[in-house]
Amino acid sequence: MQYRKDKKGNDISLLGYGCMRFTKKGGSVDLDKAEKELGAAIEAGVNYLDTAYIYPGNEAAVGELLQRLNCRDRVYIASKLPHYMMKSVQGAERLFQEELKRLRTDHIDYYLMHMLTDTATWQKLLDMGLDSWIKGKLESGQIRNIGFSYHGSSGMFCKLAEAYDWDFCQIQYNYMDEHSQAGVEGLRFAHERGLPVIIMEPLRGGRLVDLLPKSAKELFERDPEGRTPAELAFKWLYDQPEVTCVLSGMNSIEMVEENIRLAERCGAGCMTDSDHELLGRVQEEIRRSVKIGCTGCGYCMPCPKGVDIPGTFRCYNAMYSEGKASGRRDYLQCTVMRKDPSSASQCISCGKCAAHCPQGIPIPDRLREASKELETVRYKAAKWAVGVFKLW
DSSP states (O other): OOEEEOTTSOEEESEEEEGGGOOEETTEEOHHHHHHHHHHHHHTTOOEEEOOTTSTTHHHHHHHHHHHHTOGGGOEEEEEEOGGGOSSHHHHHHHHHHHHHHHTSSOEEEEEETTOOOHHHHHHHHHTTHHHHHHHHHHHTSEEEEEEEEOSOHHHHHHHHHSSOOSEEEEEOOTTSTTSTTHHHHHHHHHHTTOOEEEEOTTTTTTTTTTOOHHHHHHHHTOTTOOOHHHHHHHHHHTOTTOOEEEEOOOSHHHHHHHHHHHHHOOTTOOOHHHHHHHHHHHHHHHHTOSSOOOOOOTTOSOTTOOOHHHHHHHHHHHHHTOHHHHHHHHHHHHTSSSSOOOGGGOOOOOHHHHTOTTOOOHHHHHHHHHHHHSOHHHHHHHHHHHHHTOO
């Protein structure tokens, strides 16, 4: 296993274990199966385990598995504070103590503000005194490193990265999100400031494997080097020295073994000319299936009404390249769970964005199209609930 350093000089395994996707059996985690898979990963050197308060039954499963395997001192636990569920510092303390109990530990090594989407939300948390609470936890050792996980645009990510003395961060990043979400711009911004970056969704929830267009799958089937979709996606990430750790939701021994093999032999500079050529062809086939030819350059931003234009188009395209549920879920996450919503329906057709679009996209027209398909009844109900109950 290869390792990269965190801000304090600790070694983090290049491959991390995303525990959210443990196999379920009868609605609960299949602990016997997960024990074998997690145990094999840890024996191979994986030492970073990612979970969260809101993953049903997941923290408790991680706690029991680490007790069964008797290896708490060999791994780092990363979990997350659901700040959108609390109204005060006392609420944060209650949630944190519940997490410690679930995880059967006296400290959390890497603790994140879960889905911190904008600086206004962070300021709200500071105003309620969360910074003093964090400082106390760091001093006591109950939290060893503090960070945040993020879904949103690169511009806001960079502002959040500078808004506090973070120890690390976590972003969605893969070869189809290179210029969306925090993107390569956010990755490099964080790295330049000494901020370790944990990568989530390296395969977009498996969609860069199972839901590739038929034409892209055929490229791999005909590949004389026998590369797989997962292999190419992980190599692309490991090739970048700014990446600290890549999370994978492993739920089979075969998946654990393949991912370990890649993490042992792939590192900075591992991508060959042949790899880049194949990746470019795969990306082109994926783009052929999209609805709108947006490159995510951001020249259309900022929108005077706060619409996340590149984010909307990314999610709209995902509906057709990866499935409607996937695109709508990402859209809900990126536009509603924040102090200031950024929905496509907020567009007033001023035309400012279209005038700056290098691709010549009639943006207001396309936003109306996207809004009709993305903003379902369920979406509108969620947006209303977030606004009324201030879940952000």
